[in-house]
Amino acid sequence: MKPKSLIASLLLVLVSQSYAQTTTTGPEKGHLIIAGGALRDASVFQKFIDLSGGADALIVVIPTAGGYDVTDQRKQQIITQWKRRGANNIKVLHTTDPKVADTESFAKVVDSAGGVWFTGGRQWRLADSYLNTKVHSKLNELLARDGVIGGSSAGATIQGSYLARGDTKTNTIMVGDHEEGLNFVKHIAIDQHTLARNRHYDMFEVLDVYPDLLGIAIDENTAVLVTGNSFEVLGQHYVLIYDGTYWDQKTGSYQKGDKVFHLMRAGGKYNMSARKVIPRDN
16 A cells, blocks of 8 residues: 555544544433333323423324334324324324435425324334435434434334344344444433343343443333433333443442443433433432
8 A cells, every 4th residue: 555545544544533422422402202112101201292392293103113004094093092192283104115214205294393203113124214314314403403202112222323122033132233223312222121021131232242332221111301411210110221330329339340230210310421320409
């Protein structure tokens, strides 16, 4: 290799490294609600509706992760379900073709939305359909105008940068053939159904490969509300946090160790960029 070519290559590597994401950060504006599956807690849905702009604000529901035919009957079932939750203005957005998702005519409904919700299923279907499309761009624009994006189960994992359980063969493979999420939270892996399905050690399979990621795993009927670089736990059960430490809730001290994590329940808050628990007000 010629000296000038070598220098150019080294400069390219240095520039690439300087832009690499090494800190876990949430969206600069807007909010995320990331739920661990089997969500029934009415207060979590109400929080999502409120952040969307209230009962009459447009909410777009994306059911693509489910892998079923989204017929007119199924769309009506989704609309009825959300009306029971207190939302009056619901539209369903669905395609499995990224070329369709990359068209203005398909994606423009997001322009009017106050909130978008991803339902459960398999997260790789969401990546296949929407990653790096016009829909994806408009979702980021929604956050930039202080909107909210939410989702449960697969709809939770897709919101991170790393797509845990993204393998098309089975949902038991943590590091699979799909590894890129929609990246609303950067430098993070998100798992779900954690305690209900005895998954609390599975995140280490991802962290063994990508040790710099922050890992969070959310139990059923539980969610985190992400605002900026921090989140608050909502719902009924626990969120597990994998940052290489164990936080003693009684003493407020941190202990480092191999294969350790700490648990937080409703009301608990965590700073993702600092990777520290935010102490509760006494």
